[in-house]
Amino acid sequence: MTSNQAAWLLFVFLTSSSIINIPAPLISYAGNIAWLSLPIAATFGLALLLLLLKLARQYAGKNLIEYSQATIGFTATMVLGLAFLYYQVHMASTIVLDVAMFMRSSMMRNTPSYWFIFLLLTVAAITVRAGIDKFAGMFPVIMVSVVGFTSLIVLMSINNYDVGNLLPLMPDGVKPLLHGVYFTMGVPYIELTLFGMLLPFIGNPDGKLGRKMTLSLICNMLVLMLVTIVSLLVFGPIAGDRKYSMFEVARTVEVADVFQRIEALMGYAVIAAAFMKTTIVLFSAHQTLIHLLVRKEDKMLIYPLAALMAIVSYSSLRDGEAHWIQLITSVHPLWGLTSAAAPLLLVGLIAWLRGKKKPPSADQQGG
Amino acid sequence: MPIAIAAVWLIVMIMLDLWDGLREGPRPTRVKAVYVILLTMILYQAVITFGRLHWPGFYELAYAIFGPIGGAIVRALGGKG
Numbered sequence: 001m002t003s004n005q006a007a008w009l010l011f012v013f014l015t016s017s018s019i020i021n022i023p024a025p026l027i028s029y030a031g032n033i034a035w036l037s038l039p040i041a042a043t044f045g046l047a048l049l050l051l052l053l054k055l056a057r058q059y060a061g062k063n064l065i066e067y068s069q070a071t072i073g074f075t076a077t078m079v080l081g082l083a084f085l086y087y088q089v090h091m092a093s094t095i096v097l098d099v100a101m102f103m104r105s106s107m108m109r110n111t112p113s114y115w116f117i118f119l120l121l122t123v124a125a126i127t128v129r130a131g132i133d134k135f136a137g138m139f140p141v142i143m144v145s146v147v148g149f150t151s152l153i154v155l156m157s158i159n160n161y162d163v164g165n166l167l168p169l170m171p172d173g174v175k176p177l178l179h180g181v182y183f184t185m186g187v188p189y190i191e192l193t194l195f196g197m198l199l200p201f202i203g204n205p206d207g208k209l210g211r212k213m214t215l216s217l218i219c220n221m222l223v224l225m226l227v228t229i230v231s232l233l234v235f236g237p238i239a240g241d242r243k244y245s246m247f248e249v250a251r252t253v254e255v256a257d258v259f260q261r262i263e264a265l266m267g268y269a270v271i272a273a274a275f276m277k278t279t280i281v282l283f284s285a286h287q288t289l290i291h292l293l294v295r296k297e298d299k300m301l302i303y304p305l306a307a308l309m310a311i312v313s314y315s316s317l318r319d320g321e322a323h324w325i326q327l328i329t330s331v332h333p334l335w336g337l338t339s340a341a342a343p344l345l346l347v348g349l350i351a352w353l354r355g356k357k358k359p360p361s362a363d364q365q366g367g
Numbered sequence: 368m369p370i371a372i373a374a375v376w377l378i379v380m381i382m383l384d385l386w387d388g389l390r391e392g393p394r395p396t397r398v399k400a401v402y403v404i405l406l407t408m409i410l411y412q413a414v415i416t417f418g419r420l421h422w423p424g425f426y427e428l429a430y431a432i433f434g435p436i437g438g439a440i441v442r443a444l445g446g447k448g
Contacts, residue, residue: 029444090429118372172445179444293397300387300394303380304405311373311409312425315416319426327430330437335429 001136006202007212008140010195013280014045014188014220016143016273017095019150020102020246020266022187022224023231025329028240030180033169035228037180042221045189048341049217051348052192053210056199058351064196064344065291071350080343081292084193087339088285089305091191092278093313094328096120099274100313101321102244107267117313120271124278125306129299132201132283139276146273147223149265150246154230156253156262165236166229186333188220193340194284197291244270282306373413377406 001009026034052064059067064084068077099120100113127135170177202209231245234252242248247270250263286305290298316324384402388394415424423431 086429089425093425112368114368114372118376122376175445179441182440182444289401290398293395293401295395295398298394298398300384300398301402301405303384304402304409307373307376307380307409308405308412310376311412311416315412315424316426318416318424326438327426327434330441331429331433332437334433334437334440338433 001133001201001203003202003206003209003212005136005140006199006205006209007216008143009136009198009280010049010192010213011216011220012139012143012276013195014192014217015223016146016277017098017270018188018220018224019146019227019273020244020270021098022184023228024240024242024245026180026183026228026240027231027237027245029183029329030176031170031172031237031240032166032232033177034180034232035225037177037184038221038225038228040177040181041184041189042217044185045192046214046217048190048344049192049195049213050210051344052196052199053213055196055348055351056205058355061200063198063200063287063291064193064347065288066200067351068343068347071347071354078292080339080346081288083339084343085285085288085292087335088194088281088288089309089312090332090335091194092121092124092281092285092306092309093316094332095274095278095281096309097313097316097324099270102247102270103267105243106247106263113317114314117310120275120278121282121306121310121313123275124282125302127275127279128283128286128302128306132198135276135279135283136201139279142272142276146269149269150223150227153246153250153253153262153265154226156255156259157230157234157249159255160249160252161230161233162236163233165232165234182333183329184224186336190333190336190341192217193336193344194281196344197284197287198280282309285309370413370417377409381406 023034026037030037055064055067059070062070065077065081068080072080096117097113100116103111103116104113227246230249231239231242234249235242235245239245239248244266247263247266250266251261253262254260282302282305286302289301289305290296412424414420415422
């Protein structure tokens with residue numbers, strides 16, 4: 001894929017399902033200052049992205065597992081790689097479950113959740129088998145429609161905005177803001193570590209790759225800030241109690257008795273966004289697995305991985321929705337921090353120490 | 368119904384992978400071993416999901432590892448943990 005496609009893919013990955021799922025929980029934790037959590041968490045995401053890009057330059061053509069083997073050794077890579085894979089299976093399961101929960105609670109109440117889970121993962125698995133060059137070209141087109149419909153809803157609900165809903169900013173001190181930062185670090189900024197498995201697929205990275213990917217991350221942050229602020233403008237602090245606040249915003253749209261009940265657009269956005277993100281996660285998980293097995297290319301493990309994700313997703317609500325939400329809000333960020341971000345930071349630190357010892361040319365060859 | 372869908376998925380998946388295996392040539396033993404491990408994990412998760420066994424599953428392990436610290440962080444930040 002090209003540098004432009006990689007930058008788009010990063011935007012798709014970070015923005016797709018977050019645009020729907022982030023605002024409500026974020027507002028419930030951080031209140032009216034929720035929007036400020038995003039730039040703080042995005043700064044951490046930017047640091048991870050720059051580290052990934054630096055490692056990709058240092059170990060050209062290799063992915064996170066391969067340069068982990070070159071820096072911390074095979075055994076440590078196997079342990080950290082399995083933890084990374086465990087996290088990715090959880091991520092994909094969560095994304096499809098979000099769709100199932102959304103559809104069951106809003107648009108298709110009588111349809112059992114397994115239909116959404118199995119069908120979404122089937123399509124994602126078929127797409128992954130088609131190859132990254134195919135979906136890297138296709139996803140920007142779908143993402144334009146998702147962002148377009150969301151923007152349309154943002155514009156059409158202008159009549160419902162109340163700027164007074166944004167105040168007071170921090171009535172309970174700084175802790176809610178920090179809670180918002182903890183949550184948004186987990187979704188979506190730590191998750192961008194998965195791009196360590198995708199960067200080697202950029203055939204001929206140009207000198208502006210870093211700038212383009214940074215721009216993608218900044219655009220993502222602005223879009224997420226926009227939907228969070230819009231949710232607050234329409235509903236105020238109770239936006240946090242609305243499970244899918246942008247869907248609820250879409251329901252309030254009523255322009256000249258013609259444009260109303262346009263929440264179906266958000267339904268489309270949820271499904272399309274989840275499909276894209278699931279595909280990227282499944283692709284990354286598959287790459288992780290085959291590189292742990294020291295294979296370059298093998299499509300044989302895609303379907304079993306997708307099937308495992310599907311059954312894990314289906315079984316997630318066994319202990320009830322409240323338990324599940326608690327797991328996502330308190331465990332998911334820590335899980336990502338320890339299974340994805342910490343190994344990347346460790347590999348980056350050791351690569352940096354080795355780079356200091358060796359001359360740069362030897363580094364390139366040794367990588 | 369979910370059992371039927373899962374069963375159809377597994378059968379179709381194995382048939383397609385067998386077809387690919389015949390077309391592309393044999394895989395190393397470690398890939399076949401991981402394939403079997405994944406199928407076993409799917410069946411294990413399915414069995415505990417449909418209530419046949421009351422053993423810990425995918426998320427019980429994650430919750431045991433990260434739950435206490437994650438909950439403590441959220442409580443420290445003023446959340447309900």
